[in-house]
Amino acid sequence: MIFLKLAFKNLLRHKIRSFLTVLGISASISVLFSIISFNKGFESSLQKELYRTGIHFMIVPSGCPHEVASLVLHGAVTPNFLNIEVFQKIKEFDEIEFIAPILITQIPNIEKEKIDLVYGIEMSNIKQIKPQWKIDGTIPFSDDSILLGYDVAEHYSIKKGDILTYENKRFTVSGIVQKTSSQDDAFVYMPLKALQDIIKKPNGATAIGVKVKDVDKLNTVIEEISLKIPGIQIVTMSQVVNSLANLAGSAKILSLSIALVAILISAIGVMNSILMAIFERTEEIGLMRAIGASKFDIFRIIIKETVLLTLTGGLIGLIMSLVGANIIEGFVRNFMPYIPSGKMIQFDPFLALICLFFSIFLGIFAGIFPAWRATKINPIKAIRG
Amino acid sequence: MIELKNIVKTYKRGAEIVYALKDINLKIEKGDFIAITGPSGSGKTTLLYIIGCLDKPSSGVMKFNDKDIGKMSEADLVKIRREKIGFIFQHFYLLPGLNVLENITLPLIFGRKTRSKEEIISLIESVGLKDRIYHRINQLSGGEMQRVAIARAIVSNPEILLADEPTGNLDTENSEKIFELLRLLNKKGLSVVMVTHNTELAKRTNKVITLRDGKIFY
Ligand SMILES: Nc1ncnc2c1ncn2[C@@H]1O[C@H](COP(=O)(O)OP(=O)(O)OP(=O)(O)O)[C@@H](O)[C@H]1O
Ligand SMILES: [Mg+2]
Numbered sequence: 001m002i003f004l005k006l007a008f009k010n011l012l013r014h015k016i017r018s019f020l021t022v023l024g025i026s027a028s029i030s031v032l033f034s035i036i037s038f039n040k041g042f043e044s045s046l047q048k049e050l051y052r053t054g055i056h057f058m059i060v061p062s063g064c065p066h067e068v069a070s071l072v073l074h075g076a077v078t079p080n081f082l083n084i085e086v087f088q089k090i091k092e093f094d095e096i097e098f099i100a101p102i103l104i105t106q107i108p109n110i111e112k113e114k115i116d117l118v119y120g121i122e123m124s125n126i127k128q129i130k131p132q133w134k135i136d137g138t139i140p141f142s143d144d145s146i147l148l149g150y151d152v153a154e155h156y157s158i159k160k161g162d163i164l165t166y167e168n169k170r171f172t173v174s175g176i177v178q179k180t181s182s183q184d185d186a187f188v189y190m191p192l193k194a195l196q197d198i199i200k201k202p203n204g205a206t207a208i209g210v211k212v213k214d215v216d217k218l219n220t221v222i223e224e225i226s227l228k229i230p231g232i233q234i235v236t237m238s239q240v241v242n243s244l245a246n247l248a249g250s251a252k253i254l255s256l257s258i259a260l261v262a263i264l265i266s267a268i269g270v271m272n273s274i275l276m277a278i279f280e281r282t283e284e285i286g287l288m289r290a291i292g293a294s295k296f297d298i299f300r301i302i303i304k305e306t307v308l309l310t311l312t313g314g315l316i317g318l319i320m321s322l323v324g325a326n327i328i329e330g331f332v333r334n335f336m337p338y339i340p341s342g343k344m345i346q347f348d349p350f351l352a353l354i355c356l357f358f359s360i361f362l363g364i365f366a367g368i369f370p371a372w373r374a375t376k377i378n379p380i381k382a383i384r385g
Numbered sequence: 386m387i388e389l390k391n392i393v394k395t396y397k398r399g400a401e402i403v404y405a406l407k408d409i410n411l412k413i414e415k416g417d418f419i420a421i422t423g424p425s426g427s428g429k430t431t432l433l434y435i436i437g438c439l440d441k442p443s444s445g446v447m448k449f450n451d452k453d454i455g456k457m458s459e460a461d462l463v464k465i466r467r468e469k470i471g472f473i474f475q476h477f478y479l480l481p482g483l484n485v486l487e488n489i490t491l492p493l494i495f496g497r498k499t500r501s502k503e504e505i506i507s508l509i510e511s512v513g514l515k516d517r518i519y520h521r522i523n524q525l526s527g528g529e530m531q532r533v534a535i536a537r538a539i540v541s542n543p544e545i546l547l548a549d550e551p552t553g554n555l556d557t558e559n560s561e562k563i564f565e566l567l568r569l570l571n572k573k574g575l576s577v578v579m580v581t582h583n584t585e586l587a588k589r590t591n592k593v594i595t596l597r598d599g600k601i602f603y
Contacts, residue, residue: 002483002487002490002491002494003494005482005483005487006480006482006483009482009483010482283478284480287474287478287480288491288495290439290466290472290474290478291466291472291491291492291495291537292463292466292467292492292495292496292541293495294460294463294495295459297495379439380434380439380440383474383478384430
């Protein structure tokens with residue numbers, strides 16, 4: 001207890017230095033904690049969200065799987081269209097319960113002098129494909145109505161009932177999708193027919209979502225389809241989840257390495273400030289040695305001080321990441337290839353505990369060198385000055 | 386209990402070698418009350434540090450309870466310092482971050498020893514700090530600080546108390562009180578060696594050792 005008090009007093013002696021050191025630790029622990037929580041949340045919500053769509057696989061023109069995965073979720077614009085016959089042929093399979101052709105493209109919005117991302121879909125399929133959506137207004141029921149993603153509506157300051165014009169065709173905004181914090185916010189949702197007319201590709205589609213009647217037969221259905229229809233590629237939802245998880249995994253590694261570098265730097269900060277403190281307290285340490293402290297006693301006292309510093313930092317870091325979860329979430333979102341809607345950072349007490357243990361470890365690690373230096377202090381020299 | 390034979394202590398000051406002690410022979414018996422006097426720079430502190438096992442002689446033999454200090458390990462020396470020797474330094478050297486009680490109990494913590502609260506309180510009372518137990522060090526007067534230093538030096542029940550100018554920073558009245566305190570401790574069986582410039586006080590001890598240029602002057 002006495003040493004803790006002494007450590008505390010010593011840290012208070014240089015308030016600004018201690019504060020900055022603690023701040024460095026808390027910032028890096030906070031980033032680490034957030035990244036790990038974020039990843040856990042990310043994978044589970046991604047899985048949930050994708051499986052909720054009720055679509056088992058997507059049919060897309062041949063291309064690399066990476067591109068496909070992003071197509072399905074980002075709604076990337078690809079130059080290839082599915083053949084008209086593909087659509088007809090797929091309808092013939094008995095085992096298929098439901099198909100949803102999707103056409104994603106860009107169209108100029110002359111009025112606003114912008115190019116809009118337009119997502120063509122049969123409006124009756126919206127509930128199946130985007131079950132998590134909440135809409136202010138209604139899903140369009142005629143070919144001259146559209147739905148807007150939150151960001152588009154926000155950006156153009158458009159309200160329900162307003163008019164948007166594409167290629168001289170006027171569309172009434174029948175509803176606006178509430179914020180999903182995903183790529184869905186960036187689209188204009190147009191009835192498939194209308195979009196096909198505008199780009200003059202009747203029956204054109206960039207992807208077809210398929211739901212089978214019996215999930216157990218999923219693989220046989222996929223095999224049959226790929227045999228009978230050339231020039232297409234099939235991507236199952238689990239493949240998408242995997243490929244996104246991989247992408248997220250590399251993002252995780254990147255962000256973890258950044259966090260680790262930050263931690264290393266803050267650990268060096270701790271080391272530096274403790275070394276300075278030892279230098280200033282040579283006399284005090286020498287005195288303790290002279291009145292009976294062993295080298296190991298001194299070592300322990302210094303380690304206690306560094307641990308006090310890093311543990312305080314760790315605690316503040318955890319509090320910071322809880323309080324600032326939303327800000328950090330927004331920041332981390334920039335690193336992720338696809339973000340499911342909903343909150344990503346979930347508080348996990350076990351993880352918090354691990355982070356605290358990690359700060360203790362960090363304190364010991366950063367303290368070893370200064371503590372070793374402190375044991376080298378010669379009591380007589382220290383006292384004589 | 387302590388025996389010094391042909392003790393020499395040299396310091397390097399640049400290329401020059403300084404002889405702080407030259408051929409010191411000395412015996413300290415249990416119950417002794419010894420004063421070391423001498424002009425500034427004559428080697429008093431150096432001698433006290435060697436007696437206190439804080440420093441090692443450059444040559445010569447020093448025995449503590451018939452054991453050769455020169456042949457002891459660092460751990461053994463720590464043990465002797467903790468258990469047998471109490472030290473009062475030339476400038477109080479208290480820890481300003483701790484209060485009176487904490488400063489005094491510090492050696493017990495390093496020595497992994499416990500004494501009951503009553504024992505410690507009565508020790509603090511015996512050095513006249515009854516009302517200062519929880520005071521911070523910087524709230525004390527010089528005389529009070531020296532009392533804290535004395536209490537800290539004897540809290541582990543050492544066999545010998547080494548004091549480097551314990552009255553050096555005090556006025557006559559406080560010097561007298563501190564000296565009386567040391568004499569009282571000596572009467573109770575503690576061996577005391579004190580460095581002092583005050584020849585009046587030195588005369589009142591059992592034995593006076595005068596140093597001059599690192600030698601004992603008779
Ligand atoms: N670490 C050191 N390096 C070099 N010389 C030293 C060192 N310590 C002491 N000396 C020298 O040794 C001599 C004896 O010093 P010491 O401190 O023992 O004297 P002292 O009698 O205690 O003096 P004072 O009455 O001023 O306290 C002095 O000349 C001093 O300068
Ligand atoms: Mg001296």
